[in-house]
Amino acid sequence: MATAVAPIAVQLAPELTLEEVNQLASAGPAALHITITPALAKGLLTQNRRNRHIRENTVNDYVRDIQNNSWPLNGETIKLSISGDVLDGQHRLLAIEKAGTPVETFIVIGLPPETQATMDTGMRRTVADALALSGEANAATVASILRRVWAWEQGDRKFTRRNSPTTTESQMLLGAHPEIRRSAEIANRTRAAFPHIPQSALGTAHFLFNAIDPGEAAWFFQRLGDGAELPSGHPILALRNRVTSERAKEGTVPWARQLTYLVHAWNAVRSDRRLSRLQVKAGTVPTPK
Template identity: 35%
Template sequence: MSTAMLARSAKAAQHETCHIVTLTPDLARKWLERNTHNRKPRPGRVEQYARDMTAGRWEFNGDAIRFDHNGVMLDGQHRCHAVVKSGVTIRVLVVDNLTPEAQNTMDRPGVREMRDQLGLAGEYNTGMLAAILRRLVAYTAGSRSIDGGRVNPTQGEMREFLDTYPQVREAVVVSVKAQKYLSCAPSVVGTAYYICAECDRAAADQFFVTQLIEGIGLTATSPARALAKRLNDLGSTRGRVNGDDALRYIFVAWNAYRAGRGLTRLQAPKGGWTAANFPNPR
């Protein structure tokens, strides 16, 4: 950096300030009036932040809301919208008097993902665990889609789920076993295993591990046999089965297994899957 550039940088730094502010919904509304040079807000992200704030999961982490020397908001619009939406007051770090050009270096790639957070917490198979947690939080929130449905879980929601239901880790073991044998995302199998184990753990171990994955004790009409064939047939034509479809087929086969009813084939209902014909596990 040249001497002139160093001098300009030092001069600018004299005017930059940072402080912690109690951000109320009313103050957030006033700040959003200064949000005149920014990308369009993402409603999904606002909804995520607002859910965490409402549930008390929002943590002060030092990420700043930033303004330039003209008072224009450069960063922080999603947090402000979420405070307004949730009605919750939070503490935030505020940096003022930045140059407008500073916005060009914000929101660069490299966000710490859920798998990274789990790794820092000492978890194993963190990618699989994160995928199962994401699917389970969406499912338990009432979404009948675990592949990009209306519920997009936050990291706080996933951490809370794992803390409340540590047996999710057992589903990871099943997923790892399944990934060599079935043509669907192994995290879908782990998700289904967890949900079905809540109904009957011993039956879930027998159906998923012994029969579906290991192929032991199958007959011509075993639901697990029909399920494996359906998933692998679809996988041979589509590459990998859609996660939502796989979950539905798994639940149909599981319900047949639990009822002691034989199956020789599996297929979607006429007209396709709907909320009305979703096969809830029993």
């Protein structure tokens, strides 16, 4: 027969010192609704004695969201043991300290140390998950384009950096550029007709080209998809032949190279230049013209 367990009441404690938090934790499990100041975060981190390796990219992601005032009170908790050790939440605490900004959150204190083994075992929601939950059509394609457009705007023209936009940053970018939704539609349609370039590269290229000339961008992707009436030496025909041949030989073509091919073909079309073969050098993706 199961034993009934009384629920833990949440105590409102806007600001506490490290000593006060530790004293409360020593009394056993409790939940607090609290504002964690940079000073308190720093103090708690001195009690971060047994935890995972720090992921600097994750900390920096959190810092940007905190500084952008886009860190909502969403029910996620920081967890402390009965002795005050940080069991879960070290990245958030590091971000609060680094951002230099207080954050309102929940913390659960007074937990047995052995409970740490069962924490963070679920699958983290992706940007695509968040977009789908908000009813966004083509959520996976939109998310993949947002990631690359964000990198492009950060100046990463080789797409080799490991950091990615947070969910909030992705949603803000989509708000600033709602036309990315149309780019996702075009990417999915082109991919269905010509399945040799991923939607993320197609959609990113469409977003960049559409900002230069919407009419020519529409024609470019229609011809890329159907290959209709492309004479010998046409850049789009050279593009189709190159990626088809490479996929047959290599199986998978690096993502940045795919975008490089798209930009080279686009620039050749824009300058009315013939291309019998599409040849590019590895490195920075060129700027569309």
